[in-house]
Amino acid sequence: MDAPALFAYLAALAAVYLLPGPDMALVVATAGSRGARPALVTAAGIALSRAMHVALSGMGLAALLQARPEMLGAVKLIGAAYLLWVAVQLLRSDPAGAPSAPSAVPAASFLRRGFLTNLLNPKALLFCSLFLPQFVHAEAGPLALQYLVLGAVLVLMGLAFDIAFALSAARLGRRMRRSSRFGKFVLPGVFVLLAGRLLAS
Template identity: 30%
Template sequence: MNDIVNYWGFLTACILLNLTPGSDTIYIITRTIAEGKKSGIVSALGIQTGMLFHVLAVSLGLAGVVAHSTTLFAILKYAGAAYLLYLGIKMWRESLVIDNPNLDELPLGKIYRQGVITNILNPKVVLFFLALLPQFVTSNLENTFLPFLLLGLTLLGTSTVWCIILVIAASPLGCLLRNNQTIGSGLNKICGTIFVGLAMKIGL
């Protein structure tokens, strides 16, 4: 903790940053509305696992390689955009998941992996960590592994709590929309379009 500058200020910043809507937030809410609470929670856990990967990469100094390599950064960016585009088109073509026993048969392992891949392939997460974490670590510190890891896990913890809150809040709305014949018939297409929009946002 001695190598961390203003930990409580960092914690406050984490909470405020979580309240700011981003790609992960939109992704989790969209899956919750389209596929139910269980899918939303599993998607959130997948996203957080992807964030843990980034935290470890930054702590070990690997993320700097990606950030300073135009080629690697571009590969990650376009791969992430292509994957979200694929998910959006797939959701467009799938039938709507209604609140019935079939919700218990959702491929949770697949949904989890999609969340992990979506986050890992977003290079902007790497830049975010590289820009934020050094601001709260003692300058000229030779070994930043432990302070970066602690700060990263703090952000990860607050983000996980916030994502679960979002899922719980969005779940009743999703249930209502899925059971509305007028809205429900086009809900998957709306959610798929949102994914395509996220792909464009990441790719640009």
């Protein structure tokens, strides 16, 4: 990939990752309510899911979803239901957001939540299938290798942004945890809105 194409690819990814969405909301919410380490584990789960989306789009699953609207609708319903479930879990948690025993919540639960939040968002899979092929060119070498490299850049750049969001939100976490309204109502409301947006998209 030449320099202008690489710059365009990185700039487009940066613009996408700066847009608010379920992944950003989950990382920020986790950092604000639980701290940096759980948020970083959540970010790792999201990165694993993005890698799976890249692989699935390369296998043609995204094209199948586009050709079968009923399947896409079913995935949207499942994804929205999961976001609503996250909202319910936040409502049921300690309003202060910080449990008295941090070890009571295993790291695997944060990894799983990050993984499922991204995996059950069909827009992430469709994005990979529509975005990556624009930067794959037959004259540039083996197509599979190009797709692999572009996908790795997508995953790593997304992880870098999520880490930045996690660390920034964790710095404000103590202040947010003192706000019972933030922990009890604002964060669940964000996930309810995201579920609605996913269904309406």
